[in-house]
Amino acid sequence: MNTRNRQYWESKLSGLTIEGRAYIDGSFVPATSGKTYQCTNPATGRVLGSIAECDVSDVNLAVIAARRAFNSGSWSRISPTARKKVLLKLADLLEANLEELALLESVDMGKPVAVAFEYEMPDLVEYVRWFAEAIDKLYDEVAPTEAGNLALIRREAVGVVAAVVPWNFPLDMAIWKCIPALAAGNSIVLKPAEQSPLTAIKLAELTAQAGIPSGVFNVVTGFGESVGQPLGLHMDVDCLAFTGSTEVGKLFLGYAAQSNMKLVWLECGGKSPNIVFADTEDLDAAAEQAARVFYNQGQICSSPTRLLVEASIKDDFLKRVVEHSKAYAPGNPLDPDVRMGSMADARHTENVMRFIETGMKEARLVTGGRRTTIGDSNNFIEPTIFDNVEQGHVVGREEIFGPVLSVFTFETEEEAIAMANDSIYGLMASVFTSNLGRAHRMSDALRAGTVVVNAVDLISPLVPFGGFKQSGNGRDNSLHAFEKYTALKTTWIKY
Ligand code: NAP
Numbered sequence: 001m002n003t004r005n006r007q008y009w010e011s012k013l014s015g016l017t018i019e020g021r022a023y024i025d026g027s028f029v030p031a032t033s034g035k036t037y038q039c040t041n042p043a044t045g046r047v048l049g050s051i052a053e054c055d056v057s058d059v060n061l062a063v064i065a066a067r068r069a070f071n072s073g074s075w076s077r078i079s080p081t082a083r084k085k086v087l088l089k090l091a092d093l094l095e096a097n098l099e100e101l102a103l104l105e106s107v108d109m110g111k112p113v114a115v116a117f118e119y120e121m122p123d124l125v126e127y128v129r130w131f132a133e134a135i136d137k138l139y140d141e142v143a144p145t146e147a148g149n150l151a152l153i154r155r156e157a158v159g160v161v162a163a164v165v166p167w168n169f170p171l172d173m174a175i176w177k178c179i180p181a182l183a184a185g186n187s188i189v190l191k192p193a194e195q196s197p198l199t200a201i202k203l204a205e206l207t208a209q210a211g212i213p214s215g216v217f218n219v220v221t222g223f224g225e226s227v228g229q230p231l232g233l234h235m236d237v238d239c240l241a242f243t244g245s246t247e248v249g250k251l252f253l254g255y256a257a258q259s260n261m262k263l264v265w266l267e268c269g270g271k272s273p274n275i276v277f278a279d280t281e282d283l284d285a286a287a288e289q290a291a292r293v294f295y296n297q298g299q300i301c302s303s304p305t306r307l308l309v310e311a312s313i314k315d316d317f318l319k320r321v322v323e324h325s326k327a328y329a330p331g332n333p334l335d336p337d338v339r340m341g342s343m344a345d346a347r348h349t350e351n352v353m354r355f356i357e358t359g360m361k362e363a364r365l366v367t368g369g370r371r372t373t374i375g376d377s378n379n380f381i382e383p384t385i386f387d388n389v390e391q392g393h394v395v396g397r398e399e400i401f402g403p404v405l406s407v408f409t410f411e412t413e414e415e416a417i418a419m420a421n422d423s424i425y426g427l428m429a430s431v432f433t434s435n436l437g438r439a440h441r442m443s444d445a446l447r448a449g450t451v452v453v454n455a456v457d458l459i460s461p462l463v464p465f466g467g468f469k470q471s472g473n474g475r476d477n478s479l480h481a482f483e484k485y486t487a488l489k490t491t492w493i494k495y
């Protein structure tokens with residue numbers, strides 16, 4: 001048996017011990033209240049383990065530990081090269097634990113284990129290596145002053161960084177926030193989503209093995225109101241990095257205003273346009289890309305959820321997209337051939353189904369639309385496509401965060417631009433065309449943090465990721481990520 005075999009993963013799961021405690025100041029600890037909640041596998045309904053249900057007192061302990069560690073200099077003041085070595089060791093440990101991490105991610109939030117094991121987790125290992133290698137290659141600045149004056153402009157760690165992350169890519173989002181912040185010398189308090197804490201807890205174990213000193217990396221598990229809010233309101237947290245919904249992102253701006261004006265970096269929702277012109281060279285390849293909207297059960301902030309197709313090719317193109325959507329038939333996430341797993345939990349499944357019911361009244365259902373049962377769970381939804389969607393429709397406007405594609409038709413480039421930009425979001429946009437001038441015109445005109453030509457949703461540690469408008473502020477990934485976790489300091493020296 002090997003990783004291409006469902007029984008392999010099932011037997012690995014039955015041998016797994018689930019750690020559900022928080023990680024504070026170098027130790028796994030229960031919540032001070034003693035409370036726990038149950039973590040379930042949405043693809044089976046079975047309980048995986050008990051998770052510490054932390055509250056404000058645990059948050060306080062974690063922030064105190066993080067501050068003490070930061071002030072001690074055990075991490076913040078060692079050389080960047082020394083931090084690099086520890087983070088490279090962490091990458092090796094992640095790599096040595098790929099199977100367990102992929103399995104935990106799959107059973108915690110429903111994603112296909114093979115997708116996690118073969119693509120997402122290996123990419124994360126490289127992500128950690130990239131940031132580790134970057135940190136001792138960054139030089140600061142000297143200002144062009146006159147003789148007798150030396151002005152140094154340096155970046156220093158902000159201090160205690162809290163990261164609050166969602167359940168759609170639990171370990172990715174934790175690593176996107178924590179690794180650049182750690183590399184820069186900060187201490188961290190990470191709050192995973194209540195639905196998907198398991199890989200964050202595992203990450204804590206591996207940071208200790210890698211040699212990150214006690215107190216530098218903490219994980220506080222629990223709910224948004226009892227852990228996320230106290231972190232947002234904390235007077236001794238210097239920076240709050242968030243990925244999640246626009247609604248909750250706005251709350252964090254309020255928490256900062258009510259407390260200590262901490263830095264708040266937000267990666268929030270999206271409703272990304274994917275614009276397909278009739279001059280596209282390979283329509284079938286474009287249709288295959290358009291169907292990637294169903295990747296991760298459609299639970300991706302940057303998914304190309306609004307498909308805008310030029311009228312002259314619309315019927316042909318839509319047929320091809322429907323054909324490619326069949327590759328995403330829902331199935332058991334532990335089956336390595338399955339590309340579409342279960343939704344993250346029952347409540348989210350119901351939310352998405354409500355959107356689908358609304359869509360059926362507003363637009364024309366082309367394929368899918370049903371909730372399905374696989375094994376003991378009915379948290380599965382078919383890839384769903386609506387045609388004849390209009391700008392005013394709920395399914396054309398709101399972030400659904402499920403396997404739902406809304407199809408629009410346009411006649412001219414100007415009309416496509418106007419439709420694409422008519423959204424409160426601006427995270428990602430795609431354009432398919434073989435006209436180079438048009439590709440550049442579209443890239444200039446589209447209000448989005450990333451514009452992709454002839455593909456969808458390209459993400460890499462090499463380039464910034466983040467949004468315009470209500471998709472948020474600041475950027476994850478690339479050297480620009482360090483801007484979030486460092487502050488500029490000027491030192492004048494008269495001589
Ligand atoms: P969410 O409800 O906003 O939750 C995100 C995080 O915030 C969770 O850890 C959550 O804790 C916490 N939280 C919830 N209510 C809170 C409150 N009142 N105060 C403080 N913290 C609170 O988002 P989600 O449903 O987990 O994730 C889906 C959303 O994330 C979508 O809107 C998606 O677009 C967005 N997303 C954006 C990006 C991006 O990079 N732009 C990437 C991925 C996802 P609990 O889990 O305990 O509720």
Ligand code: MG
Pocket residue numbers: 039040041042107108109194195196197
């Ligand atoms: Mg879970």
